[in-house]
Amino acid sequence: MLKLGLIGLGEVAQLIHLPILQRLGELYQLAGAFDPSPSVAAAISKRWNIAKTFDSAEALIASPDIDAVLVLSPDAYHGRHARAGLAAGKHVLIEKPCCLAPDDLAELTKVAAAHADRVAMVGYMRRFAPAFVEAKKRLPSKGDITYVRVRDVICEGPWYFRQTDGVVVPQGDIPEPLLAEGRELRTSMLDAVLGREAPADIKTAYTVMTGLSSHSLSAMRDLLGSPHRVIAAEIKQGGTQITALFDYGNFTAIYECMIGDVVRFEAGFEINTRWNRIAFEYPTPYIRNMPMMLELQNSSEDDNTITRLGPFHRDPFEAELRAFHAAITEGGENRTPPMESMADLALFTDIIKAACR
Numbered sequence: 001m002l003k004l005g006l007i008g009l010g011e012v013a014q015l016i017h018l019p020i021l022q023r024l025g026e027l028y029q030l031a032g033a034f035d036p037s038p039s040v041a042a043a044i045s046k047r048w049n050i051a052k053t054f055d056s057a058e059a060l061i062a063s064p065d066i067d068a069v070l071v072l073s074p075d076a077y078h079g080r081h082a083r084a085g086l087a088a089g090k091h092v093l094i095e096k097p098c099c100l101a102p103d104d105l106a107e108l109t110k111v112a113a114a115h116a117d118r119v120a121m122v123g124y125m126r127r128f129a130p131a132f133v134e135a136k137k138r139l140p141s142k143g144d145i146t147y148v149r150v151r152d153v154i155c156e157g158p159w160y161f162r163q164t165d166g167v168v169v170p171q172g173d174i175p176e177p178l179l180a181e182g183r184e185l186r187t188s189m190l191d192a193v194l195g196r197e198a199p200a201d202i203k204t205a206y207t208v209m210t211g212l213s214s215h216s217l218s219a220m221r222d223l224l225g226s227p228h229r230v231i232a233a234e235i236k237q238g239g240t241q242i243t244a245l246f247d248y249g250n251f252t253a254i255y256e257c258m259i260g261d262v263v264r265f266e267a268g269f270e271i272n273t274r275w276n277r278i279a280f281e282y283p284t285p286y287i288r289n290m291p292m293m294l295e296l297q298n299s300s301e302d303d304n305t306i307t308r309l310g311p312f313h314r315d316p317f318e319a320e321l322r323a324f325h326a327a328i329t330e331g332g333e334n335r336t337p338p339m340e341s342m343a344d345l346a347l348f349t350d351i352i353k354a355a356c357r
Contacts, residue, residue, distance in 0.1 A: 077185070091324075099341065
């Protein structure tokens with residue numbers, strides 16, 4: 001059983017990771033946690049029977065009672081905490097985005113290479129969804145593909161989880177110097193990537209891509225590889241609407257991203273050949289174990305058949321946590337090491353360059 005420490009006990013930890021980790025009690029022991037809000041740390045540790053709370057991320061990482069670290073801190077700290085965990089001999093699972101800036105990610109990949117006996121894995125949970133894995137097995141050759149559509153048209157999580165659960169939030173007890181440090185660190189990273197004078201909508205779009213699009217665009221790369229180039233892109237609605245066309249040689253892939261207030265979660269793929277189609281959609285992650293289907297359509301001049309596989313109910317986060325455990329204890333494949341995230345950051349900046357042409 002792996003003794004797991006959590007850095008960060010916010011929304012994602014409370015609503016997603018901790019309920020799943022409790023179900024995976026034969027694999028993981030909740031050995032420790034740190035959150036910069038003492039009130040959140042106390043409440044959540046009590047609720048989920050976490051063995052110990054720490055006064056800092058550094059203290060948790062240094063503890064001999066911790067085998068592996070789940071990095072759930074704010075995005076700007078992911079690289080710092082993951083590097084510290086690896087240097088201390090811990091395995092690390094890093095929530096996406098792995099890092100906000102290429103320089104930060106490059107430093108992490110160096111540390112990961114220097115500690116190759118430790119597992120460093122990025123939490124691209126959609127790539128572990130059973131329907132996605134099954135679709136990948138049935139993927140046609142790239143030479144046969146004629147068109148790909150990728151979508152992230154969603155209403156954000158609070159609309160869903162307010163009806164099913166509550167989130168414990170800080171009671172004004174995070175030290176102001178720490179909040180200021182986090183703001184400054186995030187700003188410096190965005191400035192390094194986009195330039196200090198980048199318009200607000202461009203910075204928002206980059207934040208949307210690191211926070212949301214990284215799921216789908218990483219999955220797109222997993223299925224199809226990286227595109228040759230970004231043909232064109234548009235950023236609208238203050239940065240919350242992103243449309244991009246990707247050149248894959250014999251076909252074009254279109255990516256549609258929109259965060260809005262209409263209650264829907266349309267996140268998925270459609271992959272077409274001349275006579276066949278593969279399609280699947282992810283449900284919102286904020287409601288547990290919702291079904292996911294894989295649709296296979298086969299057409300001919302005189303016939304048309306649609307086959308639906310599933311429903312698959314295994315949660316992608318659970319599949320991801322099982323894969324992390326297997327990589328550590330059984331030498332299982334680590335499909336999402338930090339270095340693999342560099343292609344995401346490159347694609348995000350290419351989309352912005354195309355939109356600004």
